[in-house]
Amino acid sequence: MSNRAPVLIAGKWQESTGSKQFTATNPGTLESLSPAYPISDWSECDRALSAAYDAFQQMRNVSANTIADFLDAFAQQIDSSNAELTEIAHAETALPAKPRLSEVELPRTSGQLRQAATAARSGSWAMPTIDSKANIRSCYEGIGPVAVFGPNNFPFAFGSVSGGDFAAAIAAGNPVIGKANTSHPGTTRKFAELALHAVQEVGLPAATVQLIYRLDHQDGAKLVSDHRIAAIGYTGSRRAGLALKTAADAAGKPIYLELSSVNPVVMMPGALEERGADLVTEFVGSVLMGSGQFCTNPGLIVAIESSATESFIAGVASKFQEAASGTLLSPAVQTSLTAAIETLTKAGAKLLCGGQSVPGRCSVSNTLLRVTGFQFIADPETFQTEAFGNASLVVVAKNLGEAAKVLASLEGNLTGCIYSARNGSDDADYGRLADILGQRVGRLLNDKMPTGVAVSSAMNHGGPYPATGHPGFTAVGIPASMLRFGKLTCYDNVRSQRLPALLRDKNPTGKTWRLVDLNWTTDDLATS
């Protein structure tokens, strides 16, 4: 047991009280990695919950500037530990050390934390709203302790103690209990070490950041519905996410989910006619990047019967076969990808290439499948099975009307793209398809693959159920993502010296945007 990694509870790294354990696997070699990581028992969760609850009581009286200082200090720690983080994550995920982990995902992660720091300092995220005549004032405040369940595919940028949910929850004033993704526990542990240093450096409550690695399903349900937890951020598989949702919902806890999404891409006839070869390159680049293990990976292409469509499909299949297949994140991802391909082919999809397991590592050959629009419409649920990884399904519709029906049969997705001709030849039909697709996705793109998710104030990384649990929230983009972890509080006739700084007559920073009598302003309130 002494070789097991410790958990981080109440500011102390300590031996877990859980009797069970697990190890991660190097997906590039299939070797078990050491050390072992504990599966926490309920008593450990209980201690973490109490510590988080107490930490929140203290954080309510900590200035936003101190929280921002923590985020900046943590970002700095991450930048300084680039080499070590990259090495651990590469071993646990097989994601390329460079450029992916070291040069793309790590700077994105520290940059996101710095954006969160800026947002916390400005206070504008809280949407301070003042009705000066009635003396009613409201703003968002921290909601309380947040549990974050991170996904397997972004060990840094979506990590449970380093990623977007973490940054948003902390910046809104809440302590976080991180549940590591079990495919990269060592990476998450390293982030928690750095976070604890930063917590100590700025003097936040010791339990602001806590870390456990794994829980029995029953304890997971108990955790998210516990009275000391205020909200949950979850990114991962649909099945596990929906089980947590059921528990959280029953207890009245907001749970923000990011589940599966096939991210439909419509290739309109004019676009394929005009620049089919370019679109092959663009699509293949997007779908094979990171072995297709993006939440926004384009897993479904919709096109209309034509020779240009046939050329596009042949071009993609050819490039898929030429390209080496990447390594998947874990044996579980490989198993699930293989199962999804089998589900699709059993339902009648034609396997154009790929579908083979590659020996010696977690890998499946680049996979392209094909169905007709008629087939898709007859069984949309099955044909929307997410094949998470380097696989896509092409739907060839007979005509525009059938393509519209395919889109109308889609469930909620994170993204939807439409490629149309530059010469205007698709313009007459664009609106019909966009209207249908737009209702079913959180982000609608033109002439652009969905795999880039910019950390932008205008980003929506969200979408209708079952892509997420609520179509009004985004998991990426600051400050909007912070609202998920805010509680709206109204102060009605509250004496001025008792108001939060954000709601007093004087603008606390001189730069905080506030909605005063229905106008956004950074001015102080006029004193009457």
Add this chain to the structure above:
Amino acid sequence: MSNRAPVLIAGKWQESTGSKQFTATNPGTLESLSPAYPISDWSECDRALSAAYDAFQQMRNVSANTIADFLDAFAQQIDSSNAELTEIAHAETALPAKPRLSEVELPRTSGQLRQAATAARSGSWAMPTIDSKANIRSCYEGIGPVAVFGPNNFPFAFGSVSGGDFAAAIAAGNPVIGKANTSHPGTTRKFAELALHAVQEVGLPAATVQLIYRLDHQDGAKLVSDHRIAAIGYTGSRRAGLALKTAADAAGKPIYLELSSVNPVVMMPGALEERGADLVTEFVGSVLMGSGQFCTNPGLIVAIESSATESFIAGVASKFQEAASGTLLSPAVQTSLTAAIETLTKAGAKLLCGGQSVPGRCSVSNTLLRVTGFQFIADPETFQTEAFGNASLVVVAKNLGEAAKVLASLEGNLTGCIYSARNGSDDADYGRLADILGQRVGRLLNDKMPTGVAVSSAMNHGGPYPATGHPGFTAVGIPASMLRFGKLTCYDNVRSQRLPALLRDKNPTGKTWRLVDLNWTTDDLATS
């Protein structure tokens, strides 16, 4: 059957296909009112759902100005029908015709619709957000068909086809299926008639407003989880609300609930010492208004042992006994109030006055109960039983520490008030109590009773579970309440002529507030 009131489906008043029916009762006389109203069967719900779904497809392409015109026209119709609406509602609810229904609630209702019209026209509610560098743009759009279940206590201002949820849902661009409260079906029917006229006047889709009166529980659950419904607004009893929540949650539908709340009021020692007699008058006025049938009725008083506290309690009891008891909204309200009083007394609360049914109408004598802080803390769940109506429970704590424990044992509430001395003698202790109370309520008040819920941009009529289902949303206050019925949609690299007007470079109204590159502005985008 021919004497039954018709339902409004797809723009047509029609005989219901439901075989069952019910009648409302005049709570002032206990007489059954005519006509009978149908209990809709599933086939009727199914038709309403399809019509609403189709209407939404059309509404997506209707301008916000037309929707605003509808809201204004409807408000005008309501103002013109004041006498008739008041008469019907008075017979169904026994709420005083004047001033309450005719001079307070009706103008509030039409005023709220006009505020919603203004918000729809301005577009600022949608929080258009633009990242000009990345060309990523997002805003809220209509979420889809909304089902609104109205409560019994505000037949106008919270009515299912006239109230706050209705106004917010429509203004955000969504059709509404109203489910009347069964205690005032005739009032709701009249509103639906006026709404249909307004729909026809401005040319909105015929199914923009539909009305049914009642459903079996099973059909209610089926309705809120149907794929054609996008969101639900519900105000009413906790039990019925939570049953709908379970069904909606399982289908991934946002459901906005406003459930029970005891609305704690803390009377700090200095305040009672300083102005106890005034506080008796203020409290009694608030709790007996509308026979205590407000969501924000102060049902729980927390005070600390002292002679001033005893005087306050004696003063309230005396005024309660002097005052005539009002008429309750329905036999069901009377039954439930009597049951709640019994639950409280059985658990050990002392009945100081009231608790008697008044014959010949729906009424219970004004009721005041008392427990110690020690009793409350030992069984907080039971002592938070909502006694909806003209009844309150006073908790007398031994000292400030015990009062703090009482507050810490409270579940989520809509409001919480603290009365403190003007001379500053309570100031040292205020922060401790406000910090605990503030976490448990949506609106924190000072020196003011919670029963007035201003339709203000800064209002929060919401709060932590189980007062509502999500602590980040308000049911009252425009434009914030509209966000409940919005879907966030991001446009990434979408060609400019294809963008919604709100997101184009040119500000569509010249006055719409947009968050451009993190600054709120009404300017057009600078063209580069």
